[in-house]
Amino acid sequence: MFHEQYMRIAVDEAKIAQENGDVPIGAVIVHNNQIIGKAYNQREQLKDPTAHAEIIALTQAAAALQSWRLTGCTMYVTLEPCPMCAGALVLARIDRLVYGCDDPKTGACKSLYNIVQDERLNHRLEVTTGVLADECSKLLQDFFQHRRTENSQ
Numbered sequence: 001m002f003h004e005q006y007m008r009i010a011v012d013e014a015k016i017a018q019e020n021g022d023v024p025i026g027a028v029i030v031h032n033n034q035i036i037g038k039a040y041n042q043r044e045q046l047k048d049p050t051a052h053a054e055i056i057a058l059t060q061a062a063a064a065l066q067s068w069r070l071t072g073c074t075m076y077v078t079l080e081p082c083p084m085c086a087g088a089l090v091l092a093r094i095d096r097l098v099y100g101c102d103d104p105k106t107g108a109c110k111s112l113y114n115i116v117q118d119e120r121l122n123h124r125l126e127v128t129t130g131v132l133a134d135e136c137s138k139l140l141q142d143f144f145q146h147r148r149t150e151n152s153q
Helices: 002-019 053-065 083-091 133-152
Strands: 026-031 034-040 073-079 096-101 126-129
Touching (some): 002 034, 002 096, 026 053, 034 053, 053 073, 053 083
Parallel strands (some): 073 096, 096 126
Antiparallel strands (some): 026 034, 026 073
16 A cells, blocks of 8 residues: 555654654655655653654654645654644645554544544645554554553562
8 A cells, every 4th residue: 555655654753752762653744755754752852742753744844845834745643643733734734644543542633533624624634544553553552561561660
């Protein structure tokens, strides 16, 4: 499947986050079949609550296109975006969102809310879910299981 090649890159980014002690989430933004943004969660590393993979990738993509309007772009992210990131995707005018696994606790594209397709907003995204979902989910489950084990010792 076409989406899987970019999601694999997002998974690789998520693994970098994990190596740095952060929640393993990775994001990639593609425009005209070229990657123009690629990032991983850096909240712990930067001590910044907004340093989600999606936000960092959006900043890179805007710099690459020299515009805050990211029309014609697709974001690939390993986990369903939170309300902050979903809102940023709408404001950036991203065309498509492709994500790995659902986030039942903070997901804002399907699970708890659907900010990216809310008809009250002036922009909506096409959404594809479940791309490499098992792999993305396992990465998160293993990370949190390891963290729980560390914290119990």
